[in-house]
Amino acid sequence: MTGDKKILLGHGSGGKLSHELIKDIFFHHFQNPILAQFGDSAIVELPGNLQVQNSGCGILTPHSAIRNPHSGIKLAFTTDSFVVKPLFFPGGDIGRLAISGTVNDLAVMGARPLFLSTAFILEEGLEMSLLERVVSSMKETAVEAGVIISTGDTKVVEKGSADGLYINTAGIGVVEDSLCISPDRIKTGDKILLSGTLGDHGVAILAARKELPEVGAYCNTPLLSDCAPLGGMIQEALGACKDIRFMRDPTRGGLATTLNEVANGRDFGILLFEESIPVREGVSAACELLGLDPMYLANEGKVVIVCPEADAGRVLDVLRRHPLGKDSAIIGEVVKGPAGRVFMKTLVGGTRVIDMPASDPLPRIC
Amino acid sequence: MKYMTEFRDKELARGLAQRISSLLDGSASGGYTIMEVCGTHTMNIFRYGLKGLLPANLRLLSGPGCPVCVTPTSYIDQAITLAHVPGVIICTFGDMLKVPGSESSLERLALGNVKVVYSTADALSMAEANPDKKVVFLGVGFETTAPTIAASVLEADRKGLGNYFVLCSHKTMPQVMRSLVEDVGARCNVPLQGFICPAHVSTIIGSRPYEFLAREFGIPCVIAGFEPLDILHGIYMLLGQIVRGEARVEIQYSRVVRPEGNPRAQAVIEEVFEPCDAEWRGIGVVPMSGLGLRGRYQRFDAALHFSIPAPKTREPKGCLCGDMLRGVKTPPDCPLFGRACTPSHPVGPCMVSSEGTCAAWFKYQGESK
Numbered sequence: 001m002t003g004d005k006k007i008l009l010g011h012g013s014g015g016k017l018s019h020e021l022i023k024d025i026f027f028h029h030f031q032n033p034i035l036a037q038f039g040d041s042a043i044v045e046l047p048g049n050l051q052v053q054n055s056g057c058g059i060l061t062p063h064s065a066i067r068n069p070h071s072g073i074k075l076a077f078t079t080d081s082f083v084v085k086p087l088f089f090p091g092g093d094i095g096r097l098a099i100s101g102t103v104n105d106l107a108v109m110g111a112r113p114l115f116l117s118t119a120f121i122l123e124e125g126l127e128m129s130l131l132e133r134v135v136s137s138m139k140e141t142a143v144e145a146g147v148i149i150s151t152g153d154t155k156v157v158e159k160g161s162a163d164g165l166y167i168n169t170a171g172i173g174v175v176e177d178s179l180c181i182s183p184d185r186i187k188t189g190d191k192i193l194l195s196g197t198l199g200d201h202g203v204a205i206l207a208a209r210k211e212l213p214e215v216g217a218y219c220n221t222p223l224l225s226d227c228a229p230l231g232g233m234i235q236e237a238l239g240a241c242k243d244i245r246f247m248r249d250p251t252r253g254g255l256a257t258t259l260n261e262v263a264n265g266r267d268f269g270i271l272l273f274e275e276s277i278p279v280r281e282g283v284s285a286a287c288e289l290l291g292l293d294p295m296y297l298a299n300e301g302k303v304v305i306v307c308p309e310a311d312a313g314r315v316l317d318v319l320r321r322h323p324l325g326k327d328s329a330i331i332g333e334v335v336k337g338p339a340g341r342v343f344m345k346t347l348v349g350g351t352r353v354i355d356m357p358a359s360d361p362l363p364r365i366c
Numbered sequence: 367m368k369y370m371t372e373f374r375d376k377e378l379a380r381g382l383a384q385r386i387s388s389l390l391d392g393s394a395s396g397g398y399t400i401m402e403v404c405g406t407h408t409m410n411i412f413r414y415g416l417k418g419l420l421p422a423n424l425r426l427l428s429g430p431g432c433p434v435c436v437t438p439t440s441y442i443d444q445a446i447t448l449a450h451v452p453g454v455i456i457c458t459f460g461d462m463l464k465v466p467g468s469e470s471s472l473e474r475l476a477l478g479n480v481k482v483v484y485s486t487a488d489a490l491s492m493a494e495a496n497p498d499k500k501v502v503f504l505g506v507g508f509e510t511t512a513p514t515i516a517a518s519v520l521e522a523d524r525k526g527l528g529n530y531f532v533l534c535s536h537k538t539m540p541q542v543m544r545s546l547v548e549d550v551g552a553r554c555n556v557p558l559q560g561f562i563c564p565a566h567v568s569t570i571i572g573s574r575p576y577e578f579l580a581r582e583f584g585i586p587c588v589i590a591g592f593e594p595l596d597i598l599h600g601i602y603m604l605l606g607q608i609v610r611g612e613a614r615v616e617i618q619y620s621r622v623v624r625p626e627g628n629p630r631a632q633a634v635i636e637e638v639f640e641p642c643d644a645e646w647r648g649i650g651v652v653p654m655s656g657l658g659l660r661g662r663y664q665r666f667d668a669a670l671h672f673s674i675p676a677p678k679t680r681e682p683k684g685c686l687c688g689d690m691l692r693g694v695k696t697p698p699d700c701p702l703f704g705r706a707c708t709p710s711h712p713v714g715p716c717m718v719s720s721e722g723t724c725a726a727w728f729k730y731q732g733e734s735k
Contacts, residue, residue, distance in 0.1 A: 006474070006475075006476045007476070008473055008474065008476055009473075009476075010473070010710075015710075016709075016710040017710055020710075275376075281368075281370065284370060285370065288370075290484070291720070345415075346413070346414045346415045346594075347371070347374040347375075347376060347414065347594070348374055348375070348376055348379035348414050348415070348416070348419070348594045348595070348598075349376050349379055349380060349415075349419060350414050350415020350416055350417070350418045350419055350594075351415045351418055352412060352413060352414070352415045352730040352731075353729065353730050353731055355709075355728070355729045355730070357709075
């Protein structure tokens with residue numbers, strides 16, 4: 001089936017190639033009902049007779065969900081690996097990213113993130129002081145997110161076998177039994193909210209790689225990554241509306257990918273309003289220069305929320321009051337059709353399809 | 367004025383669209399066909415959904431102005447051959463990675479020595495940083511990119527760099543527009559009534575090189591900017607000429623384009639390059655429509671230095687990119703479009719480039735017609 005095909009960089013982009021890889025290789029071999037949820041975290045019901053012992057791996061301190069599976073709480077479980085280059089960028093670093101990414105994957109499933117594991121792959125010769133800066137940033141971010149780093153692992157590989165430092169984190173959170181965050185619950189008429197500006201992380205990384213000439217020259221504000229743990233803000237949003245249908249953090253592949261994953265194969269469509277979508281001026285300028293589209297750029301501190309129309313105003317207020325959600329906006333709505341597709345009313349009043357990207361956006365020739 | 371959103375104003379767009387409609391309403395002709403030559407125009411027409419704002423009897427054809435799309439298979443094959451030479455680093459603009467050659471693409475080979483750069487300056491730095499390697503820059507594009515590539519050759523010459531090379535496949539617009547008018551007019555029977563001329567190319571060459579189109583063929587031209595209001599305004603100006611029976615070269619994009627163009631950039635091109643015949647994918651060889659390195663800079667020519675044989679190439683079966691580039695067919699006419707040929711598995715070049723006609727149709731209109 002896979003013949004002589006090779007892994008391409010595009011397989012890691014979060015776009016169509018990534019989806020094919022997951023479907024053809026990982027799902028094909030690992031298939032089970034939990035994986036088939038295909039959410040940012042797996043939601044796991046614990047078997048009735050489970051007794052968790054202090055077993056040398058992570059110590060799951062006493063928690064009712066573990067002791068008593070009928071307490072009205074489910075577990076959320078997720079993992080993510082971080083391979084960003086450069087390791088430090090404006091607005092964050094690989095450590096902050098590694099904590100935020102996993103916390104956010106738990107949070108968008110409606111979970112309260114509790115415990116994280118962290119595994120390091122270190123390249124021989126890495127400066128110890130650099131590692132310490134990353135670890136201290138992880139600690140700070142974990143405190144900010146209210147999670148405990150409960151277990152970990154370290155491996156060192158020969159010089160040249162890794163790019164300085166890779167981090168994997170896994171996380172466990174708890175979800176109230178009454179909550180059900182799933183695209184299956186989305187209905188025509190629901191509103192789509194975004195918790196702030198698009199593309200900040202993607203452009204900050206390009207700038208940090210010096211792939212943007214003289215960024216300061218065409219924007220007044222520095223281009224900072226939005227990298228942040230969103231657990232607190234998302235819990236507040238859930239406080240304002242228990243009936244939130246669906247949430248996701250639009251990371252790799254951007255908002256376009258996230259919304260296509262939501263709409264594809266379903267009996268509703270999504271209509272966005274370009275004029276409502278917040279994009280920072282500097283990000284917009286950088287995109288113009290490089291021929292990129294903010295819709296496809298990575299975000300690391302934003303959440304998309306789909307909620308009933310009646311609650312949208314209340315959720316928006318809560319988001320806007322939170323320091324991480326000041327620029328939140330209602331950016332679109334769920335429509336009858338064309339089903340399965342994402343459309344956008346453009347600034348000049350035309351309509352265009354927002355498709356799933358094939359792989360990473362590439363800067364064009366001219 | 368920051369030139370960010372001013373040219374995307376909804377009310378002004380609506381006003382222009384109405385003017386275009388009333389212009390055509392008042393005319394006797396049943397339908398109008400114009401061509402936007404440049405891929406960025408095509409992309410933005412789709413990106414802003416402009417077709418939906420325009421009257422149904424106005425037909426917009428996409429032209430050959432996408433550098434990736436018109437790069438012949440043989441060039442990709444040559445680049446792939448070079449990528450296999452030990453000690454060679456290939457530097458390229460991003461969208462060349464995916465273009466399929468006869469057998470494979472630079473991306474699919476995943477060789478590890480193919481680097482995406484944002485400018486020729488990056489490629490030069492790469493050559494300086496790796497004196498034991500040979501850095502080959504894939505020199506594709508039109509008059510827009512030719513000056514920076516010429517400048518890199520001058521810089522490499524000044525620094526005495528012996529390990530920087532360019533695999534040249536530069537092309538120039540006016541000559542291919544002539545061939546389109548002669549070819550399309552004579553053989554394909556498409557009544558092409560006007561050109562929206564490229565914006566950035568015209569920044570370099572100015573408006574004069576298009577004047578033969580108006581003079582010899584009676585075809586009106588408007589050089590339009592890439593913003594949605596520029597495009598709508600350009601279409602309005604072009605249709606105005608058509609309806610009034612005029613044929614001139616007008617500049618809509620006057621905030622950037624001068625009739626004489628950019629003389630400094632032209633001088634750099636002139637110093638390093640000379641016109642040569644060039645092969646356009648899907649169109650064939652167009653006389654004097656390319657740029658090759660002049661004799662005194664030929665030591666930077668990758669094709670000569672590595673003396674790579676011109677490979678036998680195979681065009682994908684059933685692919686209509688050639689007809690697409692000449693404006694004879696539109697993507698839904700192609701049996702491969704949206705089925706065998708998609709952005710993640712492109713067959714022809716028009717699907718590869720983000721500026722390609724097929725990619726634009728697929729991305730912004732969906733697979734269906």
